[in-house]
Amino acid sequence: MRAPKVTVAVPTLAAGEVLEACLRALESQTVDEFEVVVIDNSGTGRVQASSSHTSPRVRVIANQRNVGFGAAVNQAFRASAAPYLATLNDDAVADPRWLETLLADAEAHPVTGMFASEVRLAGTGTLDSAGMLIASDGSSKQRGHGAPPAHLTNANDVLFPSGSAALYRRAMLEKIGLFDESFFLYCEDTDLGLRAQWAGWGCRYVPGAIVEHRYSHSAGRASPLKAYYVERNRLYTIVKDFPARMLWAAPFASIVRYFWHVAALMSGHGKTAEYRDEGHSAAMLPWLVVRANLAALFRLPALLSARRRIRATRRITPSEFRALLQRHSITVRQVAAL
Numbered sequence: 001m002r003a004p005k006v007t008v009a010v011p012t013l014a015a016g017e018v019l020e021a022c023l024r025a026l027e028s029q030t031v032d033e034f035e036v037v038v039i040d041n042s043g044t045g046r047v048q049a050s051s052s053h054t055s056p057r058v059r060v061i062a063n064q065r066n067v068g069f070g071a072a073v074n075q076a077f078r079a080s081a082a083p084y085l086a087t088l089n090d091d092a093v094a095d096p097r098w099l100e101t102l103l104a105d106a107e108a109h110p111v112t113g114m115f116a117s118e119v120r121l122a123g124t125g126t127l128d129s130a131g132m133l134i135a136s137d138g139s140s141k142q143r144g145h146g147a148p149p150a151h152l153t154n155a156n157d158v159l160f161p162s163g164s165a166a167l168y169r170r171a172m173l174e175k176i177g178l179f180d181e182s183f184f185l186y187c188e189d190t191d192l193g194l195r196a197q198w199a200g201w202g203c204r205y206v207p208g209a210i211v212e213h214r215y216s217h218s219a220g221r222a223s224p225l226k227a228y229y230v231e232r233n234r235l236y237t238i239v240k241d242f243p244a245r246m247l248w249a250a251p252f253a254s255i256v257r258y259f260w261h262v263a264a265l266m267s268g269h270g271k272t273a274e275y276r277d278e279g280h281s282a283a284m285l286p287w288l289v290v291r292a293n294l295a296a297l298f299r300l301p302a303l304l305s306a307r308r309r310i311r312a313t314r315r316i317t318p319s320e321f322r323a324l325l326q327r328h329s330i331t332v333r334q335v336a337a338l
Contacts, residue, residue: 002032002033003033003081003082004033004082005033005083006033006034006035006082006083006085006086006099006103007034007036007037007076007079007080007084007085008026008035008036008088008099009072009073009075009076009077009085010022010023010036010038010039010088010090011039011041011072011073011089011090012039012042012046012047012090013041013042014042014090015040015046015047015050015090018090018091019038019050019090021093022090022093023036023058025094025096026088026094027057028096029096029098029099030097030099030100031099034099035057035058035059035080035082036055036058036059037058037060037075037076038058038059039075039076040060040061040062040063041063041065041072043063043064043066047060048060048062059079061075061076061079067181068181068183069163069179069183069184069185069186069188070179070181071181073085073087073178073179074178077170077173082170083170083171084167085168085170085173086099086165086167086168087163087165087166087168087189088164089163089164091213091214092164092211092212092213092214093211093213094165094210097208097210098165098210101206101208102115102206102209105155105204105206106169111201111202112169112202112203112204113169113171113172113201113202113203114161114166114168114172114201114202115161115166115206116130116131116158116160116162116203116204116205116206117161117165117166117206117209117210118149118152118208118209118210118211119142119162119164119165119213120149120211120213121146122213122214125148125149126146126148126149127144127145127146127147127148127151127152128145128162129143129144129161129162129164130144130152130158130205131143131144131158131159131160131161131162131205131328132158132160132161132162132190132193133328133329133330134190134329134330135257135331135335136249136250136253136331136332137234137238137250137253137254137256137257137332138190138234138235138237138242139234139257139335140187140190140237141330141335142162143158143205143328145338149207152205153207154207155204155205156205157202157203157204158205158328159193159194159197159325159328160192160194161193162189163179163188163189163192165209165211165213166189169201172199172201175201176192176195176199176201176313178192179191179192180240180306182299182302183229183233183236185225185229186229186233187229187230187234187236188233190233190237191236191241195241195310197324198310198311198313198314198321199314199315200315200316222271222274222278222280223280224284224288227285227288228288228291228292231288231289231292232291232292232295232296234292235295236303238250239296239303239304239307240307240310241307241310243318243321245318245322246322246325254332257332257333258289260332260333260335260336261285261336264337269337270336271336272285272336
């Protein structure tokens, strides 16, 4: 195998058959210039104990504890020298031409730093994501979620990719920094994508770079764990990445989103209803919001320091950034309904 052009980072907690299916699909890729780094976050050596890592192109980094998604991907990046880093969830199965299609687009657009896959919801024939959208309170959601792939067939600029299946240019990551490891789980792709946009790196959606994804297989579709980290990391993101005018408006947008979450719960739709239907108490959600705000307040000095670093290296103006977010926006009502 020649020197790899791409390092594919696959963090895993459970390993097992799901990971094996992911790795089998990578073995079937139509290009050969890539390596796979599996980061075992189980803390118990589950990957080494299985047959998942027998391919010569697969390396395993075994952690003594769960270090989180972003830290795991960063480990793979630091252990490689490839000009591209791909991220892939362990519950995702890549089409044989996934890497070929992403690389072709990346080589054709050398000043673009991020590339979003055509991520499909496994077994449904519909999209999970075709890039990402963002709301005025910092909530991020998948572009095209639930729509037929035929509705989004044009390669075009999007805000940033879902970290479930993405390609990043190494030169960009060396300039702007890696995933923020303090996020631990969820929204680290939002933060990285916004930092990249501030620094002038764009993102393209690449239809045909297909991945079948078992959505939220690891942490559940709607769980207290997910609710807490999504809310906390949304706050981390707006403090770090939002222009001042949008930052001060974000709490008011959050209140509106909470209203629509309650309305969705009452009508039996949306994430709050799904949360309740999976056996969790909706009465717990306000406490999770309080916990998230307290955690963000505790980390505020570090977040403000990161905010200053981002502004010091920005390549676009706040007004250009606001216009960019507006072009790729989703309403808080839509966020609550999804």
